[in-house]
Amino acid sequence: MSSSLGTLFRVSTFGESHGIGVGAIVDGCPAGLQLSEADIQPQLDRRRPGQSDLTTPREEADRVTILSGVENGLTLGTPIGLLVHNKDQRPGDYDEMDQVPRPSHADFTYQTKYGTRASSGGGRSSARETIGRVAAGAIAEKILRERWGVEIVAWVSSIGAEKAAGINSDLVSRAQVDATLSRCPDQASAVRMEALVREVLAAKDSIGGVVSCVCRNVPPGWGEPVFDKLEAMLAQAMLSLPATKGFEIGSGFAGTELRGSRHNDPFVQKGARLGTVTNNAGGTLGGISSGEPVLFRVAFKPVATIGQPQQTVGFDGKPVTLEAKGRHDPCVVPRAVPIVESMAALALIDLALRQKLWE
C-alpha cells in the first residue's frame, strides 16, 4: 500500500468504503492560508453520488471536518487532518461476493496481494477512496488560484462514442460544466450523452468516457526533469485513479500521425513573454511548463459493476453467474470531473513548491 503522494505538498489518504470514515493528511501546506471546511466542501459535493438520475442514489452527506493544522481560520503550516465519516458502515448488499471475485474489480488482486480484503464495498479500491484526494486537492487548488491565478477546469469530452464538440479550452468554466447533468459544457453534446447514459442504464449496463482538463495560467518553469516531469506527474496522478486506462497531453495519440513541420509549435512574442502560436505540446516542453495552458485527457473504462448477469468463476474456480444487486452508476465520468481537477491540483502544487527553490 502506498497512500502518500507528493514531495513537498504531501498528501496521505486513508479509509475504506465501509469503515468509520475516509480522509487525508496534508503535510506541507504553507502557513497563513485562509482555510475552512467551506473551501473544501464544494468539490466534495460535486463528486458526491446521488446528484442526478444519472448516478447512484447512495446518498451520503460527505461533510468534511478539519482535525488539525488550522486555527482561527488560518493554516499553521502544520499537517492538516481531514476526515469524512461514512454513513453506511456495513451494508448487506455485498455478501455473495465474498466467494466470487467480481469481474474487472480489484477483489481478486487485493485478495491475492494481501491475503485478505475489505469484506464489502471494495475497501480502498472503491471510488469512495477518492474523497481524501478531493479534500486535499481543494486545498491545493486554493493555493494555486490565490497565489498564481491558476484555473483548473475539467469536463466530460466523451461518453461512449458520443464526443463533445465546440468546447473552447481557453474559456470553459466550471459553471458551464455544471450546467448539464453529464458535465459536458456543450449543450447539444450533453443531450446526446445523457440519452446514451439513460439507455445504458435501462440496459443494466455501463459505459466509459473521457474527461478533458485544462490548467490555465500555469507559470513557465513547473516540472522537474527527468523523472518528475510535469506530464509524468500528471500521468501518475491520473492513472492512480480508479477505472482510468489512459492519459494523453496536448496532441496525444492523434499527434503521432502528424509530421514535425505541422506539429511543432513556433514561438511568438505574447505580451511580456514568449508563447507559442499553437499548443500541440499541451503546455509543457521537456517536462517543464511553458506558460501555455496545460491540456490533457483521461480515459475512464465502463463501470465494472453492472446489473446484467455475468458468467465468471469463484475463488474456488467453479463457474457462477453474478448479478449485481442494488443500483450502481452506469457512468462515473461526470462525477470524475472534480476528481480529475483535484489530482491535477495535487500534481501542480507539488511542482510549484519545488520550483520555488529556483526563484
Place this chain on the structure above:
Amino acid sequence: MSSSLGTLFRVSTFGESHGIGVGAIVDGCPAGLQLSEADIQPQLDRRRPGQSDLTTPREEADRVTILSGVENGLTLGTPIGLLVHNKDQRPGDYDEMDQVPRPSHADFTYQTKYGTRASSGGGRSSARETIGRVAAGAIAEKILRERWGVEIVAWVSSIGAEKAAGINSDLVSRAQVDATLSRCPDQASAVRMEALVREVLAAKDSIGGVVSCVCRNVPPGWGEPVFDKLEAMLAQAMLSLPATKGFEIGSGFAGTELRGSRHNDPFVQKGARLGTVTNNAGGTLGGISSGEPVLFRVAFKPVATIGQPQQTVGFDGKPVTLEAKGRHDPCVVPRAVPIVESMAALALIDLALRQKLWE
C-alpha cells in the same frame, strides 16, 4: 531537477549530451546477481543511433563501464555505478541556437526554469539522457527474467498513420522485432512504415508513432495502491521519456467506447490460478497485477528537429527563420523500443521488491 526513480530499486541518472559522460547509479540491486557489462551492452546497442539509414548517423560506441557494486562478476548489494563516456564533447553545430529557442524543444523552458542551459545539444533534455535509464533497466530486466521469468517485449505499432496489424502479444519476440529496421514485427506493416520514414526524411520532415509493450509472466500482486498502482508507475515512467505524449493500458482510450458487459473480463480457471477470459484490463485490477500480460502503448510525437525552415522568434522576441543543420532522426520510434522496455523494467522491479514484503 529530479533524476531519481524508485523506492527500493532506486536509479539516479546523470549526464548531459555533450559533457564527459552519462550514466546512472542503481541503489537497491540485490546481492549475488551475476552481472557484467555484457548484460547491459545489448540494450544500449539497440538504442544507439546510427543503426540504419532510418536514424541519425551520429555514431557513438556507447560502451558502458561498471564503476562499483560488482566484484568477481557478482553484485555486492551496494550501489552499482554505470558510466558511458560521450564521444563528441562539444560540437559546433548548435551555435545559432543560443539565441533562439528551438520550437517544441526544451531550450525555452530550461532557460526559463534554470536561468541557464547546456550550450549545445539539449543537455538533459537530449535523448542521450536515456542511456542511464537503459543501462539501469537492463539490470532490472535481468532480475525480473531470472527470478520471475518476466519477459518484456516492445515493438513499433504505428508510425504516422501506418498501423501494424496481426501482432500476437502473447508470442512476439525481440528477435522478430529486430528483424525489421522499423522494429515492427509485422513484415508487411514494416515495409509501409519504412517507406513512410524515407519519404518524411526526403521531405526534411519528421513523423511520430506508437510503441506497444507487453510484459509477460508478471505474477499477480505487483502494484501499490492507491498512488503507486502498477499502471500509475508505468504512466509516470513512460511520460518521463522525451517526446512522449500519451500512455494507455489495456483497452485504453478505445475502451471508453465500450459497455461494461462487453469490457468486463470474466474470470476463468487457468491451470493452478484464476485468469481472465479477455484482457481489456491490460493485466492490472485496482492497480495490482492480475497475472495476465501487462499491455500498454506509448505515444511519441514527431521529432522536433527538422531540416525545413521554421518561422519562430528568438529569446528577444524578434522573428527568425530556423533551419536545422546536420542530419537528424526523422523518427525516434524504432530506437524508443529498448527505452520503453527499460522503463517498464524499472517500474516493475521496484513494485516487485515492494511486493516481496508481503510474501
Place this chain on the structure above:
Amino acid sequence: MSSSLGTLFRVSTFGESHGIGVGAIVDGCPAGLQLSEADIQPQLDRRRPGQSDLTTPREEADRVTILSGVENGLTLGTPIGLLVHNKDQRPGDYDEMDQVPRPSHADFTYQTKYGTRASSGGGRSSARETIGRVAAGAIAEKILRERWGVEIVAWVSSIGAEKAAGINSDLVSRAQVDATLSRCPDQASAVRMEALVREVLAAKDSIGGVVSCVCRNVPPGWGEPVFDKLEAMLAQAMLSLPATKGFEIGSGFAGTELRGSRHNDPFVQKGARLGTVTNNAGGTLGGISSGEPVLFRVAFKPVATIGQPQQTVGFDGKPVTLEAKGRHDPCVVPRAVPIVESMAALALIDLALRQKLWE
C-alpha cells in the same frame, strides 16, 4: 513541516495540543495482523500525564480510535488511521505568551519560520504531538514482537545527577520499570530520583535526565548502509523527540576514551550463530544489527516551563518577567520511557521490512 517517517512502514502524524485531536496514519502495515485499540492503548496510558504526583495533573483520557485499515480485528494492509481527541481544546492559561516567546520553547522559531503559530500550548512542539508516534509505535512493536520476538524496554537511567546502578539490560522488564514512579527499575536509585524530582518541584524548577533502551532479539541484518544505518535511524528518531539533546549507542561518548584493544568485541560462537563476547558496539556493526542487543541512551534536557520568574524579552525586544501559571511536569523523563520505546519500534520495523527484501 515534515511529519512522515519511514520508507516502508510509514507514519504520518498530525494534530496540535489544543485542536480537535491528534493522531497518525500508518501506511505499510502488513495485512492479517490481529489489531484492536486494546493493543495500542497501554502505551498511550503509560505516556499519559497525571499518572503520579511527579507529573502534570492535566488529565486526558487519551482514548485511541482506529479509523480505518482494520476489519473484523485484522489489518487489511491498507492505511491505519488513528485518532485521539483532545479534551481541552482551548484553555486560557497561555494568553500572555502571545507576545512573549517562552525561553527554550519553540514559540520563537515557529513564529519566525511560519509567520504564525498555534495560539496556545505549543501546537506541534507540544509533548502532546508524541501521541501519534506512540500509537503507531505500539503497532510496530506488536509486529516486531510477534514475528521476530523483539523485546524493547526503556527505563530512566538518570535524573539530574542521580544515576541508576545495577540494571541488567539483558533481563530488565517493563513490569520492573513501571514498579517505580520514576520508571527507574533499580529501587534504591528510584527513591533518590523521586526525592530529587520532588525537591525540584518544590523549587518550581525542572530537571533533565537520561532514558536508556534495549532492543533484544533483533536479528542480524537490519540497517541500510550507508545513510540509513540502524544507529542513524535511531538517532534521527530520538533527536526528533521534543527536549532531546543527545543520543549514544553502545559505548557512546565514554567509549571514545578506550583503546581499540579494549573496545573491540571479539566474536565467539553462541549457539547456532556468531555473537560477540562484549557489546561495546551496542548491537550494530557497520550500521547493521549484529544479533547482539541494541543498546542506546537518550538525553532529555530539563523541562523549559518552570514556575520561577524568568527575565527575558518579548517579540518586541522589551524586557519582561515571565512566570508560568498552572502546574507543569518538573521532569518528563519517566513519561518519555514509552515514547522512546515507540520511536525505537518505528525505526526497527522500517529496517526490518527493508531487510525482508534480502531474505
Place this chain on the structure above:
Amino acid sequence: MSSSLGTLFRVSTFGESHGIGVGAIVDGCPAGLQLSEADIQPQLDRRRPGQSDLTTPREEADRVTILSGVENGLTLGTPIGLLVHNKDQRPGDYDEMDQVPRPSHADFTYQTKYGTRASSGGGRSSARETIGRVAAGAIAEKILRERWGVEIVAWVSSIGAEKAAGINSDLVSRAQVDATLSRCPDQASAVRMEALVREVLAAKDSIGGVVSCVCRNVPPGWGEPVFDKLEAMLAQAMLSLPATKGFEIGSGFAGTELRGSRHNDPFVQKGARLGTVTNNAGGTLGGISSGEPVLFRVAFKPVATIGQPQQTVGFDGKPVTLEAKGRHDPCVVPRAVPIVESMAALALIDLALRQKLWE
C-alpha cells in the same frame, strides 16, 4: 543499501574501497553556481590519508573529476556527477580475512545481510566511502557560505581522555584547526593529544575521540518538525558515518544534570533580531534553527583495526588469532574533521532549501 540522503539537495554515493572508484551524484544543486574541481579538492585533501605520521600512509591522490552538471564553470541545475578513481584496486593484504570476520568491523554483518561482501578492504563500510560525501559536502558548503554566510568549522575536542580546553566556538577557524596535526586548535591540548596518539601507535593499538562542530550564521527557520528537525537530521548524518557512537547538541548529556532555571536560554535583543543570552540549546528550538550558532559533538570509537593479536573466531566458529598486517590509522579523529563538516553541510543545505518554500 540506502546510499541517498536529502529531500531537495539529494546526494547518492557509490563505490567500494577497492574498485574502479568512489563518488557521488548531487541532484538538486541550484543552477548558476560557479563550480569547479578546485572548489571540491581542498576538503578531499583534508580527509586524505597520509597527511602526517599520525595517520595511515596509504597515499592516494584522490583527485575528483566532475562528470556532469557543470558547463563553462557554472552549474546547470542538473545532476552533478563526481568521481574519484581508486589507486589500489586490489591489494593482497586482506586475504586471511575472508574466513574471519574482523572484530568490530562490518565483515560479519555485511556477510550476514547480503550473503557476500567485498573481498578486501571493507567495501562500502570502509572510510573510503566517505569520499563521495566530502565531495558533495564541499558543494553544499559553498552554497551555504556564498548565499547565507554560513561558516562550518569542526575540530578535535578530545582524543582518548585528553580533552581540549579554551576553544572559543564563536571564533575558531579552519586555519587554526589545521595548524596542528591533531586538528585540535588549542596548541597545548594538541601536544598532549599527539603524544597520546604516538604512544597508542607504538603499542599497536588505537584510540577514539570526539569531534566538535560549530555552524555559524545559520539563519533562524531551518529545520522541519516533527521528524526532520535540524538536530534529527544532524544526528542521522553523523551516526551514518563509520565509527561514530554518539551525537549531542548544545548542552547534550551534561545538560541533563542541570535544572531548567539554569538551562533555559533567556531571549535578548541582538541587533535587529532576538537572540539568546546563553546557548544551551545549541542553536535550535523545537527542531528549528534559532539564529544562534549550531553546536554539536560527535563521538568516534577507537579504530577497530589494530596491530595487536586478537582472539576471535572465524565464520566457522573456530578460534583464531588475528593480527592486522600493514599499518593503519591509530586514530581517525583528525581526519574525521572535514567529514563531519561535510555531513553538517549536507544536512543544512537540504533544510535551507526546504525553508525557502516559506520565504
